[in-house]
Amino acid sequence: MTCGQWHDACFYLAYKIECTKAEHHVDHEPRTLQEWRDALGSGAWSASSGMSRALAAGEGLARSAWISRHDPASLLAQAEACDALLREHGPAAFESRPLLGVPFAVKDNVDVAGLPTTAACPSFNTTPAARHATAVQRLVDAGAIPIGKTNLDQFATGLVGTRSPHGVVPNPFDGTRVCGGSSSGSAYVVATGQVPFALGTDTAGSGRVPAGFCNIVGLKPTKGWLPTTGVVPACRSLDCVSVFALSPEDAWTVASIASGPDADDAFTRPLAPPLLRVDKLEGLRIGIPAPLEFFGDEQAAAAFDKVLHGLRDMGCRLVDVPMAPLSRAASLLYQGPWVAERYAAVGRFIEAHANDADPAVAAIVLRGGNHLAHEAFAAQYEMQALQQQAHAIWREVDVMLVPTAATHPTLDAVRADRFGPNERLGHYTNFVNLLDMAAHAIPGPWRADGLPAGVTLLGPAFSDYPLAQLAARLVRAWQPEVGVMRHRLPPQPADMPACVPAHLVRVVTVGAHMSGLGLNWQLAERSARLVARTCTAPVYRLYSLTGLQPTRPGLVHVGTATGRAIEVEVWEMDRAHLGSFMMLVGAPLAIGTVELADGGSERGFVCEPRGVAAGSGALDITEHGGWRGFLAWLRVRESSSHDTRNSP
Known part of the structure; x- marks a missing residue:
């Protein structure tokens, strides 16, 4: 020895x-x-x-x-x-x-x-x-x-x-x-x-x-x-x-x-405010690379399988993420011109001190001296495309x-x-x-x-x-x-202070931005979190600004004499993302103040009076209690109309 x-x-x-x-x-x-x-x-x-x-x-x-x-x-x-x-x-x-x-x-x-x-x-x-x-x-x-x-x-x-x-x-x-x-x-x-x-x-x-x-x-x-x-x-x-x-x-x-x-x-x-919320594990979308590769190491595969079972037991949603674009990006690190960056850092030194360099390190770094400028640009163009594919991953999963x-x-x-x-x-x-x-x-x-x-x-x-x-x-x-x-480890701390303190604001949604509806993705991509499903104070009337073709709701404050309570959702997001969200709101809709059933008020979607004025084509849908009720009524109406057309 x-x-x-x-x-x-x-x-x-x-x-x-x-x-x-x-x-x-x-x-x-x-x-x-x-x-x-x-x-x-x-x-x-x-x-x-x-x-x-x-x-x-x-x-x-x-x-x-x-x-x-x-x-x-x-x-x-x-x-x-x-x-x-x-x-x-x-x-x-x-x-x-x-x-x-x-x-x-x-x-x-x-x-x-x-x-x-x-x-x-x-x-x-x-x-x-x-x-x-x-x-x-x-x-x-x-x-x-x-x-x-x-x-x-x-x-x-x-x-x-x-x-x-x-x-x-x-x-x-x-x-x-x-x-x-x-x-x-x-x-x-x-x-x-x-x-x-x-x-x-x-x-x-x-x-x-x-x-x-x-x-x-x-x-x-x-x-x-x-x-x-x-x-x-x-x-x-x-x-x-x-x-x-x-x-x-x-x-x-x-x-x-x-x-x-x-x-x-x-x-x-x-550091920017994160576009990710992990308040709860249930329903959290976790991307898993597909196919999984362990190079024949069965014990590594078995250990990771325990993790996957544990995530399912916690209520997480496991989503397959194609590994191919990730692997292609990885290959460019050593097989493409990025290795030239290593040569730029220490290549000249290694050439002059070959006896002091580890043989494997020298072989990798010196290879970087052979790449040409046009190869670097070609790789950057390919990497840009791969980055777009990677960005799309985050629309399907929360984390990987x-x-x-x-x-x-x-x-x-x-x-x-x-x-x-x-x-x-x-x-x-x-x-x-x-x-x-x-x-x-x-x-x-x-x-x-x-x-x-x-x-x-x-x-x-x-x-x-x-x-x-x-x-x-x-x-x-x-x-x-x-x-x-x-x-x-000691028990998990109740909170970890963020470098960028969270400045949360709440937004009341009344139409297609509500959970499960067509524009909810605009909230999801800003990591907004549903806080409450509730109703407004009984001082509003709700309109479909496009009549029986439901695209935009209009919530109008009319007072207690003719107002009713309208179904709404309250969402919470970081203030840093509110500006980009508001840019998506077009007239006659606006972000104003919405009075809620509990006596409080939050920022939320409202409609200017001109949006429901005579001749605007807006349809009063207050009797349906909210946008979901209106959509349900339309489905029943369409089904009945279809049955009538097909009856002998």
Whole structure:
């Protein structure tokens, strides 16, 4: 046995000890961010204790997870300074520093001041970074303490976690399997309890695949929400800073703090109010790729089948989503000209330092130097068409759910084939950034062989918040014991504060916008939610502005003398979407104030008096009680007329 093999055996034994402790429920120390805050705020735990635990844990586990670390004495001094703030201000210290005293790790393609950013290539950069990457700086400003840089597939090119001169990061559950990459080290140090969260990056799945293989959470944000200033680019137009954590709410908290526009990053964009609501699971339309592919891994297929059965039991609607356009988009990432972006980032360096580059990484990156400009434009045109197809998906489903990885390869399989296993790991991940989707990877039910089997929620751009809400609920249903420690997650928080606070407004609908009718899609595409089916105050009359050809209703306030109560629905949407909705309302209809039966009033559809004036052709349909009653009467009338015409 070589020295390296001996160390790996010792580290694997340490994992098993951690697992055994967890199975006997001896892990009572704070692990999630909320547990940290509660323990620090109550005085039951100190930032110094947490830092000491992080440093000690790092000594006992796989050294290949780390590339560089800050000096322990400096880290302990920073932790003590946090404790001093807590002694002075108590829990109020968290108001300005919500991550006070929490240690975290950073993938070594992201700048941390005082440590070199090597991207797992020691000769790439030997000079310590002068300042933090923007995302890191925002976390530091919130009180968090970066303790070091983690290992990765060199230049963030790979999904296996084995392409590094610093050694393979072992899978914490089975040392014969891959940990996943490229953010292997960041996932490993969270899964083994060394830090509560870590930053990774995700271009093709690097922030999701390692999370799936390590039984933790991986948040892959909408492109541009988290700035990439201070990140060594892989494909700059696609790169995302990602977050590994033990719970979806922790990942969301970290991402929301690190997020926001950055003047130094031309690709950043502000978070928009989401066009997605996940208030309830019953009836939620969840897209499932068809056909499903597991490359012969029956245990992976069986684990995902448990998820599908669970969703059906929860009342979700499972909808097949064609995989073909998604797979075609994915193929363009490495088989098309997007690989030229990798060459633009580090290709010249690799050409000049061939001996320092991982052979698989070099083969991929250098291939990007061969693409021609007209090929890039042709691929962009094709991608635009594929994006249109992807956009259409969200008219049929609310979210998608995919296996985080289709199979879990062994290290031997990767040694035997440098590219095949890696390509298969990208089957459900490579298309996501190209098609501008948000993603949230969470643990799923265990495989029969005891390995984790993660799943990933996908949504359209800027669905990050509802995805986190949904992930927080589902992970507790499927796999509430996370990481190697199998730490049981605390109860789901009642709410997670959104980066863009919801400013909800209500709209009263009286005609074809009501549920199940022809224009209801205009509300659905704005993620409006039905609040109530009710009636107006008895002060209205209702008209069909187009007579017996029912297209537009007119609700007119006439007072108590001749008015009646009219059936209506009350819908709720974010104020950010109200303007585009109002643009669809044409005269003589308008959005005004509608009085309701309970004495309250809301904005809603009303009609100007000119719309029902003499000679307008409007038909008074008040006697039918509402638009639905009018439509039902028309159906009976048409049926009777049909019977009369056909009678002898």
